[in-house]
Amino acid sequence: MERRTHLVNTHTDIVATGWVARLPRAWLPYLLVARVDRPIGTWLLFLPGLWGILLVRAPMAETARLIALFAIGSLVMRAAGCVVNDLWDRDIDRKVARTAGRPLASGALRPWHALIFLAVLLQLGMAILFQLNQVSQILGVASLLLVGLYPLAKRVTWWPQLMMGFTFGFGAPLGYAAASGHLDAAWVALYAAAILWDLGFDTIYAHQDREDDALVGVRSTARLFGEHTRPFLAACYAAAVAMLALAGWLSGIGGWFYPALALPAVLLARQVIALDIDDPAGCLRLFRANREVGLAVGLAILAGWA
Numbered sequence: 001m002e003r004r005t006h007l008v009n010t011h012t013d014i015v016a017t018g019w020v021a022r023l024p025r026a027w028l029p030y031l032l033v034a035r036v037d038r039p040i041g042t043w044l045l046f047l048p049g050l051w052g053i054l055l056v057r058a059p060m061a062e063t064a065r066l067i068a069l070f071a072i073g074s075l076v077m078r079a080a081g082c083v084v085n086d087l088w089d090r091d092i093d094r095k096v097a098r099t100a101g102r103p104l105a106s107g108a109l110r111p112w113h114a115l116i117f118l119a120v121l122l123q124l125g126m127a128i129l130f131q132l133n134q135v136s137q138i139l140g141v142a143s144l145l146l147v148g149l150y151p152l153a154k155r156v157t158w159w160p161q162l163m164m165g166f167t168f169g170f171g172a173p174l175g176y177a178a179a180s181g182h183l184d185a186a187w188v189a190l191y192a193a194a195i196l197w198d199l200g201f202d203t204i205y206a207h208q209d210r211e212d213d214a215l216v217g218v219r220s221t222a223r224l225f226g227e228h229t230r231p232f233l234a235a236c237y238a239a240a241v242a243m244l245a246l247a248g249w250l251s252g253i254g255g256w257f258y259p260a261l262a263l264p265a266v267l268l269a270r271q272v273i274a275l276d277i278d279d280p281a282g283c284l285r286l287f288r289a290n291r292e293v294g295l296a297v298g299l300a301i302l303a304g305w306a
Contacts, residue, residue, distance in 0.1 A: 029109035030117055033086055033102065034079035040288050041082070044201075045168055046074035047294030048194040051244075052175025054301040055190060055251050066132075066178050070171065073128040080121040081147050081167070083114050088151035096212040098280075136178040143170045154213075158224040161202040162195070168202075169194030186250035193243035197290070200236035203229060204271065205287040208280040222277070229277055237268040244297060248304060257304025264296040 049070040086104045093105035103109035129140040146167040153160035172194040206222035248257045
């Protein structure tokens with residue numbers, strides 16, 4: 001009990017200070033359940049979509065419009081996904097040190113209030129989706145199934161991080177379809193790259209809860225691979241880079257794309273080397289470092305079209 005209390009006091013994913021604390025107090029549970037205090041999740045949802053949009057090389061005005069829509073949509077749908085996740089997991093979250101302070105787990109937010117908030121977020125998401133082409137609209141509606149099922153994965157499989165990859169990585173094919181209006185082999189390769197990238201960094205993230213997850217019976221790739229996570233992570237990241245190269249080749253991108261991929265590859269390799277699965281704070285830092293990785297991939301695509 002002493003160890004768990006210590007973890008609650010020193011390692012939590014609730015950040016109720018800073019600019020969030022300056023807003024009306026009644027808003028706080030909604031802001032925290034939406035994770036607006038931690039924008040890294042929005043970045044990681046947005047970046048694969050950015051890859052997809054840039055890889056198509058649509059006219060500049062259309063590219064800018066789509067990037068703006070995807071940025072807003074990522075914020076909204078990430079919030080919606082977090083509400084769904086916390087509704088499913090509120091009983092489990094109470095038993096895990098890092099998540100015990102979440103609004104639904106702590107009782108700061110009632111489930112029916114969260115459901116109303118979710119309905120508002122989904123309406124906003126649908127309004128943004130209707131600004132895209134028909135192919136994207138079909139894909140966007142289909143993605144809601146992934147959003148709803150992802151929180152259940154940890155109860156039935158050792159691979160919930162793979163399910164997370166399919167869910168968070170969906171921005172890549174959605175962005176590609178929004179910019180091109182069709183699906184092709186490059187679309188498939190880009191989605192595979194996003195899934196593998198997400199699988200890797202979410203495994204790092206899951207190591208924060210490895211011990212608590214074992215106590216409450218939650219499964220994860222962090223628990224599955226344990227001390228062998230480093231080679232698994234290296235394989236995920238290497239395959240992700242290979243799939244990015246394949247997506248570029250299939251799209252006919254210019255030659256500068258391939259040497260430019262060296263930067264995100266090096267950043268990913270540094271994560272593999274630096275990984276310490278027994279350092280929760282260090283795992284969180286490595287997880288957050290993937291924003292720079294995603295941006296580096298976007299720069300590589302721009303270099304290829306230069």
